Amino acid sequence: MNQTQAIIERVRRVSDSHQRLSLAVESSVLNIKPGQSLLVRQTNNWEPYLRETWYPVSIDNNLLVVERPGAQHYAPGSVIDLIAPIGSPFRFRKTLRSILLIAQDTPPTPLLYALLPLLVNRIAVTLVLLGSARTYATEHLPPEVEIVRGDGDGLTWQNQVTAVGWADQVLAVVSPDREMEQFRALWLLFRELRADIPANYLFAVHTPTLPCGVGACGACTVRLQGGTALACVEGPALDMTRLSFSP
């Protein structure tokens, strides 16, 4: 992990709700892996007070591309301060053939950096958008990705039973404001749809606000069965079979 600086080279709106920033970064930052993120400070004043978590979505001509909400203003040429990489890479199964990505009530941005390597390795990818994530525009995503939008505000979507049975692995991201509650609901859904949930199959991708991002403050501590894990160090993806959902 390093603290370094980057320059916003390009700002490109990809949908009504999101924009992508191309960042000129130190070469070491380009080694960032799917699942890992950046902690960014944009100004020298204290507004915002905490660093923001930015998620990479691709590397384009040696520029690291991140996706940010469209309402934020970013000026090309501005210098930002980075701490990176944050977290551990997603751990994909070696025998992976098909993967289900789920975003519920939050944009799927933390999952998108995995798309290209998955597609290059001929893994079939389905992205399920649930709740408020249904409004996320997907025209800018690779056409090979199957997009499924949920029915209503709940946890149902078309061909749900087939998709859950067909996927070798599942990564789910939910609203950071209701993380454990929504992960629990997903866990119960999968338990209903599958005879058993093996280890390394269903992963909760945690995206809480990270005050430190290095495992020091403890604010992102996740309760496990018989212990704890830090989402900013061992995560963001934690195997749901390890999570403790008790209040």
Place this chain on the structure above:
Amino acid sequence: MPVRISKPGKYSLVLDTPVMNAAGILGFGDQYRPLIDFAALGAFVTNPITYTPWNPASGTRVISLPSGALVHTGLPNPGSSKVLTLYRTLWSRFPIPVIAHVVAHAPEEMSMCIAMLDREESIAALEIGLADDLAPSEVEWYIHAAAKRTEKPLLARLHHGASHEHARAALDAGADAIVAFAPPRGTARDPLARLTAGRLYGPMIKPLTLRIVGQIARKLPGVTLIAAGGIHSEADARDYLDAGATAVQVDAAVWSDPALLARIGKDLAGLLLTRPVGIDDELLEQFLSGKPAR
């Protein structure tokens, strides 16, 4: 220029520079090592340690506020025994003294935790985190419970807004220094409009704290005061020394600007060369003669 925090003796605590992190900011030791030059600090304060493991808080833990944040972690830690197993080797290799921050629900629990940590050579001093609702007499119980189990320097971290009477009670019970203060508590609505309580961080904490630090310094002349709260620049740290503090602790600003600690360390070290603060005659003589202060 070394700064003495505790009385001379077997376990005297002397800092090379009067700046350290506040408890709960830098973890237990290795988390910030890639980002912070620890040698530029006077001491390292651990995350809170309890006798038995404590679980993380339920619900919202962090709320962003205008120029600040509210944080409620629940002080998760695996308990004193496990903490020592995990970190004692690392601490023994630290270039600066390690101060263990201890929290307990009751004086008896404090006593047991201190007894365990007292045996640990890698720990130079102990900082007692005192709860917010303690009266001066209760502060005395906690510090007394700790002091009778250790000869190591004891720092008493008081709740925000505590008076000189709390400080006097801690000193009378055996504390070597007062840490003023823990971050104040506040309540804010989270993004789902739920009211959430936690500790407040931000630049606005400094003026609140600075005033009370000055008051305690005036009421208790000669007290060793370590000021903590809202330090976001070298000038903030200098203000606390002007108010009578001997040293400072920096809290959440480090999360956004990890290099701030080392900058303050260098700045205050330079300041003390020209304007000794919290220095006793013996130390000054040692410094001027070039002999080691410890």
